[in-house]
Amino acid sequence: MDEATDDVRQAIAGELALMDPRIRASREFAGRLLDPEFVEVGGSGRRSTYEVMLGELPGHPGSSPDGPRYEPSDxxxxxxxxxxxxxxxxxxxxxxxxxxxxxxxxxxxxxxxRMYHHQATRVPAGME
Structure with a gap:
């Protein structure tokens, strides 16, 4: 495996870890995967920073082991x-x-x- 492929593989592993409810519910674990300069523009258009995200992530959807889980594709x-x-x-x-x-x-x-930037866009029902 070349270095570029390994870098992508490691970033994907981090992304998948951030979808795990146990990681999302833990400020310590999530904090290891978010860059201190992290910024997100969420599906609602709201901008969040590292500290805001670590404080709010445990309450976000997909953070409860008993609730729905993220199903990634593509x-x-x-x-x-x-x-x-x-x-x-x-x-x-x-x-x-x-x-x-x-x-x-x-x-x-x-x-x-570590995740440095994240952008999410909700897909309206019926859109490809």
């Missing part, structure tokens, strides 16, 4: 530069379908791969 990525990966994918959470784009960057030392 997950793919490309290495933009060393230490920088762009992922795109779709999710279903119950009846809600969303398209996602995220940028992952490799942190210094033991920080590993």
């Amino acid at each position: 997950l793919s990525g490309v290495r933009l530069a060393p230490g920088l990966v762009h992922l795109t994918f779709e999710t279903r959470l119950g009846e809600r379908r969303t398209r996602h784009s995220s940028i992952w960057r490799k942190g210094d030392g033991d920080a590993g791969w």
